[in-house]
Amino acid sequence: MSRILVVEDEPTIAIALQDDLELEGYDVEAVSDGLSAEARALQGNYDLILLDVMLPGKDGFSVCRALRRAGMKTPVIMLTAKTQVADRIAGLDIGADDYITKPFAPEELIARIRAVLRRAGTQNAGLQTVCSFGDVTVDFERYEAKRSGRAVDLTALEFKLLRVFLEHRGKVLSIDDLLRLVWGPDVFLTDRVIYTHINNLRSKLEDEPARPRYLVGVRGLGYRFDG
Numbered sequence: 001m002s003r004i005l006v007v008e009d010e011p012t013i014a015i016a017l018q019d020d021l022e023l024e025g026y027d028v029e030a031v032s033d034g035l036s037a038e039a040r041a042l043q044g045n046y047d048l049i050l051l052d053v054m055l056p057g058k059d060g061f062s063v064c065r066a067l068r069r070a071g072m073k074t075p076v077i078m079l080t081a082k083t084q085v086a087d088r089i090a091g092l093d094i095g096a097d098d099y100i101t102k103p104f105a106p107e108e109l110i111a112r113i114r115a116v117l118r119r120a121g122t123q124n125a126g127l128q129t130v131c132s133f134g135d136v137t138v139d140f141e142r143y144e145a146k147r148s149g150r151a152v153d154l155t156a157l158e159f160k161l162l163r164v165f166l167e168h169r170g171k172v173l174s175i176d177d178l179l180r181l182v183w184g185p186d187v188f189l190t191d192r193v194i195y196t197h198i199n200n201l202r203s204k205l206e207d208e209p210a211r212p213r214y215l216v217g218v219r220g221l222g223y224r225f226d227g
């Protein structure tokens with residue numbers, strides 16, 4: 001299921017968008033200002049962002065530009081007002097993938113979303129190379145992790161484990177899931193080994209490793225990445 005971040009400050013439009021998209025089977029989250037949009041987009045693993053131009057805090061163009069500058073490749077569709085003709089062109093210049101003029105029919109928007117997702121799916125499947133949560137930033141291409149700007153030393157296995165968690169944000173992964181996704185189907189390990197790796201990651205990335213905020217244990221089920 002594709003995850004869409006809706007950024008729209010007009011509540012009626014935001015609610016209508018959310019309803020239309022959920023009806024189409026998309027997993028939708030909504031924010032109503034530019035600054036939260038930027039923070040959420042950088043942290044969440046979205047497949048697409050619907051971004052209004054006129055927003056409180058930071059306008060849609062600046063948000064889009066900041067995301068692209070941060071190396072984020074998630075497709076962006078700008079929502080522009082009818083009069084913002086010059087804006088449309090600027091929107092494409094700053095790295096947006098498409099734009100749609102308000103007011104628009106839901107069918108038209110859905111068609112645009114499908115087209116953009118289809119294009120994106122063939123270009124970059126999976127996680128973007130740079131991810132962040134809290135004060136941690138991880139670059140999976142360069143194998144670099146930083147916490148509050150300082151380098152954190154992660155082993156190759158810890159990078160892999162973290163990547164699997166980030167690819168499944170908010171979902172509970174059982175020990176079997178982790179074993180299969182991180183080590184592969186033919187490897188046999190005791191649960192203890194996996195706990196140890198998770199605890200090591202916690203001690204490197206969490207403020208209070210004993211009370212983790214991100215790598216959360218779910219009693220009897222496994223682990224879930226929150227954030």
Ligand code: CA
Nearest residue numbers: 009052054055
């Ligand atoms: Ca607006």
